[in-house]
Amino acid sequence: MSKEAWLYAPECLDAASEDFGHLIRRRPAAVCRPGSAADLAAAVRRAAGRRMPVAARGQGHSVYGRAQAEDGLVIDMSDLNAVHAVEADRVTVGGGATWRSVLDATLPHGLTPPVLTDYLDLSVGGTVSAGGLGGMTFRHGFQSCNVIELEVVTGEGEIVTCSASAHPELFDAVRGGLSQYGIITRAVLRLVRAPERVRLHTLSYPDHRAMTADQRRLLSTDRIDFLQGTIRPGQYVIEVGVWHSGDSPPDDEETLAGLSDLRDRAERADLPYRELFLRLSKLESHLRAAGTWHHPHPWLHSFVPDAAADGLAAELFADVTQEDLGEFGRILLYPIRPGRPGRVRTPLVRLPEAEIAFLCSLVCFPADDPLLVDRLVKTNRAVYDRIRALGGHLYPVSAVTLTRAGWKDHYGLLWPAVENAKARFDPRHLLTPGQGMFAG
Secondary structure, eight states: OOOOOEEOOHHHHHHHTOOTTOSOOOOOSEEEOOSSHHHHHHHHHHHHHTTOOEEEESSSOOSSSTTOOTTSEEEEOTTOOOEEEEOSSEEEEETTOBHHHHHHHHGGGTEEOSOOOSSSOSBHHHHHHHOOOOTTHHHHOOGGGGEEEEEEEETTSOEEEEESSSSHHHHHHHTTSTTSSEEEEEEEEEOEEOOSEEEEEEEEESSHHHHHHHHHHHHTSSSOSEEEEEEETTEEEEEEEEEEOTTSOOOHHHHHTTOOSOGGGOEEEEEEHHHHTTHHHHHHHHHHHHTGGGSOOOOEEEEEEHHHHHHHHHHHHHHOOHHHHOTTOEEEEEEEOTTSTTSOOOTTSOOOSSSSEEEEEEEOOOOSOHHHHHHHHHHHHHHHHHHHHTTOEEOSSSSOOOOHHHHHHHHGGGHHHHHHHHHHHOTTOOBOGGGOTTOO
């Protein structure tokens, strides 16, 4: 039976007008919770007939209204969450499936996606549409780089299966395309062998320059599998993970050879592989208990070239206070390899033209104070302008507003291809109006 029926109950509209950021509120005219790609396609065609904007909502973790549609239709992807048969090198999942459900299905087969987000309760369709990254991105690229095939509903309400060999223009537009050209209803994801355990080293540093220097050293070796960096006032920490089986743990001296950390502060843990990715879920429980999970989240994520990373970090430390970050906030600073051949294969994810770049993120949990939150959003804009001047790029899941001109600058020489893809796959400009990419 079709589940294309539209919902108008006030509680449904209220829920769809909010997101995790709690910064933007746009009330839709209706919500649809499709049970199949055909249902979703019918809903898009019906919205097109009414000239209504359409936004897909996975787990609602957008921070700046990107999954909202003022007086439009919000597609609740919750029921498109199936995880189908796990094969030797791939798994097929619904666009609304979470990475937690994917991992729980693949691990019993000894398999895992090559790249997992730090927080597993995000939808596959949502992260693939943005790029999707984590502590394995330096080695395997983005989650969107590890997709074999997608089923997509375009802005015309057509169901298209695409891959690198079938409809490659749509495949390259949808991966990292911010849901501007189609809504992902099904994804075939690449799998690799999963380790049994992780040897995790937590290393402390006297300052951020010593920290990033060691991150670069670790990138030049093949002895690690997981790498991140976290900064809080007065604390500079990197996490280094090495996969292993319980029978043959790694040589810690070899892993840490040549590093300049404060070794007397180093910590070591040995975890089951799955537990490495549940740490933010534990933090979520703590934040919910403290009440701060439902506060505004004016987060900023960006990519900066290696040459500018240390200077930018110093500027951030001068401008961002503990009050800005909140008790549980932090700055993420860790490297990726955009310039390494074959590493990043998602054309629309914008990265600096550098062999090494750093993800730089302001992950704030401030007090629920409108004046403070407004100031932080303005700070994001100032920081982003500085990042662009340094040759960096926005990761567009951030609390930053871009006009059409700003998006044109973001994409640079790719902008004509972006406009062509929009004209081809969403000519009525229905999809994902919250980005403001084609407004005006």
